Amino acid sequence: MKVAIISVSKKGRDLALELKEKLDNDSTIIKTDVFHKDVKHNFPILFEEYDSIIAIMASGILIRTIAPLIESKVTDPAILNIDDNANFVISTLSGHLGGANRLTHKVAQLLDATPVITTSTDVNRKLGIDVLAKDLYLSIDDTKEILYFNKGILEGKNISFVMNSEKNFDYLIKYLNENTLEMDVSINYSSEVKYDEIHVQMDSHRLILKEKDVVVGIGCRRGKECEKIFEGLKISINELNIHESRINFLSSAEIKKDEKGILELSKKLDVPVYFVELDKLRLFESNDIQKSEFVKSKFGIYGVSEPSALITAGFDSELIYKKTSYDGVTIAVAVSKAK
Template identity: 30%
Template structure:
């Protein structure tokens, strides 16, 4: 966990520092003979620094210590009154921008971020999670200034949305030298390329290096062989996704230490799994020793891929390198019941990470202000759920970063189920939970879900009413609190009455029933009644109906279902 050093000079500063230290176990005050000594100590010992000092003083003290933004600590400066939290150093790479936001949230201070890309709502090239090389500042400036920038890729990778002045070129050989027109380029490649003052290079995680080795192989030998074969093949180590080997080598120090030095994981597989991989250079000697005819090539190719470097051996190690196809990314995002403040931060982050957003038109309209410039939107109307699911999966299979959105929680009567019916192992899927309409309605009604409960949809458009009726009967007989979705529409005006009659046959007529319309949205309305008194005509498709159990009661105008536990002293 990132260690945060807190440096203060005044009583107010110390008070603010204590607030952060109390909230964050990984934050600690740093002292010294002078404030300058304390700040230098925090810079040396911590991953990030929050200084409750004047910005000018922090600049003068730390300026001689600056080395490389990729390794220097992040620095956030907070003024005496805690009005502002300024991301001073390491905005992107060090995480100071995010830290300023977190400090601001705790101290009720305004985060101040001056990084150019953040100021105009564009993704910084150094924030995409991949190594970046070359003329990063120049290409970023060109993107910001609206100058033409060519995006040249080996394949389609799940990048975030980029503005219109960044034009994607067909997959090509980006290893060619400087563009003939002298324009700006953003290359996405695992190949070694000549760099110039107008080219930035993103390194995608496309390469897997398979490693075989004798027992007690030196790390220097493994690393040296790997560097040599990759250089000879014109491949960048920055694009290594992982090292891979057989499971009996999971604790081989020379391999483990090489993976650690490269900053990549070591993935291992059983001999039987590696033996099932078709390789160009099997060895019966290797099979006799470890149970598979190949370690390096099979480990590199496991899960698919194209062999770029066949097995190459040194005295005690063997290396092979394979390129793996990009995996698209599908985030299935629940937007919550409607109110912006009930939308989770993770949902917002996924929307801003996506290059393609797919959803019902009215839900897309709710979040257009969150989408980055250049985001491609695929919106459609009611009744096109299957088409939206297929479209989102197809975009992800093509290699894009996709967000498929729905209201509430995407897994509750929403888009996760149809999408995952079509998604396969070619894409990565991320589920982002959301606050359901049922939970929003429950909070407005009181605590009706204090004990066991069930969600039921009364819509018989896709489910036969006979099936729905059996489920309603089971919920009624089980004395479960019931949340009724899709309770009533102009075309379906009798199903709610039938369901309520079933509940009335199994619990008292005084059982509370709550109706919440437009929970957390404009026009929100809460209506309390009982099984005996509820008028179904107050219910429509914008409503959630909550039917209490036999133990649910009204307390001060609120529905409460006791937890029913035996409380132990």
């Protein structure tokens, strides 16, 4: 997640800098930039370039500024509102698909503030279908149906998940067991459902959830054992709250194609591994990746885990976990755009 923090007062700016320092230590936050004043000029730019905007200002200023910019719950960024004294962190826009509710809880904990969430499913301790899709990196074929499904969940209707039995959906089963609370959920299997799809049914309505590709990029010292690499991977995906069965691909640089630890991990997870050519890594450009002069001096490329993950995930993919080191192992995670 790429986060912009914007403030209008000196006290708000001090809070913004404090929050940036805390968020920069979170591997799931890809970058955090701070803006001050010039709200009308900055907001249209922030809407286009950031996944979330944290506005430290009066709610009236925020609402009047974003009103002309709002388009859709599918595309609008997450927006949080914080007062200068950091008493409250309010999820203001795109609570589910944009991730504002989850970020609100994270920021409130960092600032020892009170999180304010108003979405019906959350306050009634129900799981929204759009929350499930967001958390598990699934696209939704018809977002207009979200309202019907979430209303039905609130009313206690049965919701059925139908999958292909040949595919490992442990990640979904685990997620539902941990998050459905008192919801009426059933699991069914059908060979007619495509391998990478989950069909969700309620009454005569149906949604199709489709997996985006989750790619784990790996860099490591020569001879690093499989278990050591796996330890770093497990820490990373635990911070993302995803199960190992949700991983679609592993990726690294072609200089690692004989690395026994990575090859063994691919077999252990039953996930294919792609080794990206050095020429592709040299030519790859992204403002989101961290550049290492040490790696550049040794291999002629600025990094392994982040660019490998992004290249393997495909055009317009995005980092969801920035390069993080674990005793000689670096892990980054990217997700593809909706198929």
